[in-house]
Amino acid sequence: MLSNIRVVLVGTSHPGNIGSTARAMKTMGLSNLYLAEPRTEVDGHSIALAAGASDILQNLVKVDSFEEAISDCSLVIATSARSRTLDWPIIEPRGAGEQLVDECKTGPVAIVFGRENHGLSNEELQKCNYHVVIPANAEYSSLNLSQAVQIICYETRMAFLSEQNLDNKREIEQLTDNYPASKDQERFFEHLENTLLSTGFIIKNHPGQIMTKLRRLFGRARIETQEMNILRGILTSVDKFTKSKD
Numbered sequence: 001m002l003s004n005i006r007v008v009l010v011g012t013s014h015p016g017n018i019g020s021t022a023r024a025m026k027t028m029g030l031s032n033l034y035l036a037e038p039r040t041e042v043d044g045h046s047i048a049l050a051a052g053a054s055d056i057l058q059n060l061v062k063v064d065s066f067e068e069a070i071s072d073c074s075l076v077i078a079t080s081a082r083s084r085t086l087d088w089p090i091i092e093p094r095g096a097g098e099q100l101v102d103e104c105k106t107g108p109v110a111i112v113f114g115r116e117n118h119g120l121s122n123e124e125l126q127k128c129n130y131h132v133v134i135p136a137n138a139e140y141s142s143l144n145l146s147q148a149v150q151i152i153c154y155e156t157r158m159a160f161l162s163e164q165n166l167d168n169k170r171e172i173e174q175l176t177d178n179y180p181a182s183k184d185q186e187r188f189f190e191h192l193e194n195t196l197l198s199t200g201f202i203i204k205n206h207p208g209q210i211m212t213k214l215r216r217l218f219g220r221a222r223i224e225t226q227e228m229n230i231l232r233g234i235l236t237s238v239d240k241f242t243k244s245k246d
Helices: 015-027 044-050 054-058 066-070 093-103 145-175 182-198 210-221 225-245
Strands: 005-010 032-036 061-063 075-079 109-113 130-132
Touching: 005 015, 005 066, 005 145, 015 032, 015 044, 015 054, 015 145, 032 066, 044 054, 061 066, 066 109, 075 093, 093 109, 093 130, 093 145, 109 145, 182 210, 182 225
Parallel strands: 005 032, 005 109, 032 061, 075 109, 075 130
Antiparallel strands: none
């Protein structure tokens, strides 16, 4: 699923930033890197800063324009400083991660990072569905390119893991029988009490707190329908045995 999430760097001018971006991506499980109209090439410095993520550099896609990098993407999110002149849907990194993970199930999506010195142009920003703004310290909001990539990739991974946990929970719930309805639980307790009376474990005139404690025990255990059916079967076998002794 994460292979459908594309990190696009536009007009990157420092080779070290490309390597650091590859490292940030790989630590979070992303691998699809695009360079749009880059102003530098991958070099030894890039590979050194990639620190083991050189496979991402080897497989990156280089294109001539921003438009080409996003042409087949159904969702494009641009990183941007909050703009007063461009009224556009703005989301925070967590929301961006959730959107990317949700929509990458059906095809490629992109998160776009602009030039180191002046980001993305207004024209480029208007070609994106959302703008993501990292809520950094207003008194010092300076983030370098790879730091911004790391934040968005982290939130994307957290959204992905959350989605996986939900899928696993749904799968377990499908494999696990439902819990019995209240009326079925009452039938079980009636059956249990009658069996215990027939065996003499509960004395009819002096029942004490046995059933109350057993109800609390089974309530705490919260047995499933299949488990309750097994217990009903055991009680039935005890009933048959005690009747045969009469």
